[in-house]
Amino acid sequence: xxxxxxxxxxxxxxxxxxxxxxxxxxxxxxxxxxxxxxxxxxxxxxxxxxxxxxxxxxxxxxxxxxxxxxxxxxxxxxxxxxxxxxxxxxxxxxxxxxxxxxxxxxxxxxxxxxxxxxxxxxxxxxxxxxxxxxxxxxxxxxxxxxxxxxxxxxxxxxxxxxxxxxxxxxxxxxxxxxxxxxxxxxxxxxxxxxxxxx
Ligand SMILES: [Zn+2]
Numbered sequence: 001x002x003x004x005x006x007x008x009x010x011x012x013x014x015x016x017x018x019x020x021x022x023x024x025x026x027x028x029x030x031x032x033x034x035x036x037x038x039x040x041x042x043x044x045x046x047x048x049x050x051x052x053x054x055x056x057x058x059x060x061x062x063x064x065x066x067x068x069x070x071x072x073x074x075x076x077x078x079x080x081x082x083x084x085x086x087x088x089x090x091x092x093x094x095x096x097x098x099x100x101x102x103x104x105x106x107x108x109x110x111x112x113x114x115x116x117x118x119x120x121x122x123x124x125x126x127x128x129x130x131x132x133x134x135x136x137x138x139x140x141x142x143x144x145x146x147x148x149x150x151x152x153x154x155x156x157x158x159x160x161x162x163x164x165x166x167x168x169x170x171x172x173x174x175x176x177x178x179x180x181x182x183x184x185x186x187x188x189x190x191x192x193x194x195x196x197x198x
Contacts, residue, residue, distance in 0.1 A: 025056025034059040034082040037094040038066040042173045050176025065101035090165040093150045095143035096173045106137040143170045151183040
């Protein structure tokens with residue numbers, strides 16, 4: 001059976017057997033925390049388990065690498081909704097060891113797109129429409145560096161309220177152990193964001 005069909009068939013019995021009752025909660029995160037992390041499949045259950053998070057505790061935002069690729073893109077939008085509508089007061093940015101995004105390169109990604117049948121014309125046209133492939137498909141040198149950069153973007157962000165706590169971590173993809181990444185203080189970042197850019 002097709003994997004999606006298999007999941008749909010499982011879903012029927014899940015609902016019929018009322019297995020959902022174990023997950024009952026509301027939309028407000030009990031721990032008032034939002035976590036930005038990677039879509040890596042090793043973290044699917046490990047990350048919540050290693051942090052003692054259950055259904056209903058945290059807003060978890062995931063993408064490849066757990067990064068902010070645009071300061072006014074979907075990640076910051078989600079975080080603002082979490083803060084303004086859902087009561088989040090703390091943000092954790094959690095990178096992880098052996099991340100698949102670490103070594104990607106824009107040139108390789110574009111080559112792979114071509115192998116999948118995407119034409120050079122399509123790549124050129126999208127580039128003309130504003131897609132900066134080198135930036136969009138940029139990898140990172142280390143998880144620590146990436147977390148540092150993401151935390152910095154959030155701390156300097158003009159729309160993230162100053163009272164929101166923002167901290168960065170790297171999780172071991174096997175053991176779930178988290179280590180805090182040293183980042184700049186909010187005050188330094190605030191001072192920096194208030195300074196007019198030359
Ligand atoms: Zn990853």
